[in-house]
Amino acid sequence: MIKKILFGFSIIVFLSFTFTNNFRELVFEKLEKYTNSFPEKIYVQTDKPYYSIGDDLWYTAYLVNGVTHQRSQKSRIVYVELIDEQDSIIAKKQLFTNDLSVAGDFKIKKNFKEGHYLLRAYTNYMRNNDSDYFFQKEIPIWNLTESDDTTEKIIATPKVNTENNQRLASRPKINFYPESGNxxxxLFCKVAISAKDNKDNNIDIQGYIKDSDNNVISSFKTFDYGLGLITLNPEVNKSYFASVIINDEELKYPLPKALSNGHNLNVANYGNQIIINVSSNDPIGLKNSFLVGHLRGDLIFEKLETENIDTYTIKLNTKLLPDGVANFTLFNSSGKPVCERLVFVDSPDNDVAVNVSMDKTLPKTREKVTMQLDLKDEEGNALSGNLSMSITDIDVVAQSTKSENIKTYLLLNSDLRGSIENPGYFFEKNDDPKKRYLLDLIMLTNGWRRFTWTNLLDTNTEQKDKFQPETGLYISGYTKALKGDKERISTATRITFMGKPPYQDKKQSDQNGAFKYGPFVFSDSIPTLIEARTKSFKSDNERKNRFVSIFLDEPLYDSPKVIRNKIFKPFLDDDSSKITNFINQAKKIAAIDSLYLEQATLLDEVVITARKKAEEEKRREELNQRTNYGSPSNRVDMADFDDQRHLSIFDFLNMLPGVTAYNDSISIRNQGTPRIVVDGIPVELSEITYMTGNEIDFIDVLKGADAAAFSNAGNGVVAIYTRTGDFNRNINVKRKPGIIDFTATGFYTAREFYAPDHINGFDEALKQDIRTTLHWEPKIVLTDDASRAEVSFFTSDARSIYGIKIEGITDTGIPVYHLTTLEVD
Structure with a gap:
């Protein structure tokens, strides 16, 4: 009997050991899969926190691996949108990056309304999670024509921070967060307390913790960020509540009910080290429990306890860890997560020094300043990476080290379920015990939001990503038979980009007629042709070879729904003087621009008109030299339509008086088909239908006596002259069937920030310079070969102190934030 009991016990121990080890391997496998299929993060730096109607919004978007914060190896396309208060997307940019960052801009047009706009950035791959994972930043925009009291409409209501409970008009909301979850x-346990008013503003409040017998156990008080802390050792058969006096009335808030058995995970963060104490009052203690620590999903610690003990302590050196939110989870012997604790790692050894030096310590107005900057680690070694920099007038643009920046966003807010207001406060001073204490309270009251262990370990819930990373642009569609039942058929297809130089590729569509070309990387827009043949392009002599219809796919998706749950809000000082100064400055700039434009227009009319007429006459003579009839009845010069060259020849013919062109037909004054001549050679109508403005230099129309130079020209003449002067008749194809044309939209290329040259510039000397953004440098690249970068700019006419804000990220994934000043005398 004893042998059977021992054997049974051995079996249980063996199975328990096997389960625990298998579970341990499963955790490792899931974490490794998470880090290998890493999420992506985007941060966007803007030149200013707020703008006025007519202003330019300059930005740099940083796209990184969400685990390592290094350059993402997945997506290459970033979408940046400007969204109004009605959640309508009023502007959208599609940017391509093969680096850590990419620059962009928006013009805040005069038809925009005043209000709180949303700047949103994401990749297609990021859409596999909800929009809380997108970068979303609130952008206040003011209308300069409105009355001055509109300032109050946009400035955020100051947060309530009252020390006297009697001032509260309604019942506050108080929540309790036991350190281990229960x-x-x-078992002694720390309990964080969060207090907010009915508008979710953080508040200071005080009271007592009492047991069910109304005995006072301890007092408590919340202060900065509405947070406080107590310790409690719950007793059996007792419950606890917080007692708060509001307007001479006692309000009671029950604490979570204590469990009879369980586990406790206590963490103390001392900056240079983290001490973790694990305890349990279960009958088997901590036997077969498993403690896992990860930072953004990357494993940093693990311990499988095989002994029947009640407690153990671990010390972790933070010098060996990257900065960010570390997550410690304790699993019991059944593989259930029973305790979870967040800790923020901020090791001084990971700090990056931004060194800025200027050739002038106190520059004058309208003087050139040359700045040099580099990055150094704690040991003084040069670091490579990407930076962006804005220089703004502090008198009109609020600057604060407490505001959100690339460091606080990537290391804190992007990984937490909640949002921390003014998070830069925690990075203002290194190794500050008070700030570390407050930040630890924030860790106690928030959860890590990138995944939950229950979902991660559930093998039945794994789903394939719906949205894939994009590396370029694709053009896809399908082909169908033109005659008969018009079913989808496999055909020879060919794409042609009518760019400089032209690009062409061929593919066979599949059995369902589907074809797909790409990925392509090009800027702006390119006129594009897609052709299809039932057999091959070598069989063009057969008429039926063209009996193919071509259809392009619709865009795979529209922009995601706008959800404003998690928004990065700009720092707006409670004192509205800076906003008032900004609006007044913007009004002055608008008045200066208007006056300068009026003067420039008058100058053009007086001085430049003669020069323009001379240039037009010279151009006319050049074109007439290509003809044998001199001047035509009417002419379209493609030089006047550089931004419309993608249009077809029929579009340009319809611009001519008396000419009608549609459905592959042309007539002059509603007569029959005119004589068509290309570079002096008579051609058939079908031979020009494929032409676009990209191939044409100019088009002449000859009527009546003007057409007498050509035979059989009773219906007039359309004379087309190509840009090359050599019309190749071998590439003639009919527009339909078997061919479609469209304009392919490429990536947006950011405009260049206007930086006046007060030494060599002529126009700048006539115009007052009072820019609110003195300089914007969207991309500063520091490499191993050139560890120092140089930036030059001119000061304006304003004697002021300017804030220099530098943000970026090193190639090793360390976010960089630096704020300094420049005084202009």
């Missing part, structure tokens, strides 16, 4: 009878 209170356990007989």
């Amino acid at each position: 209170l356990i009878n007989g």
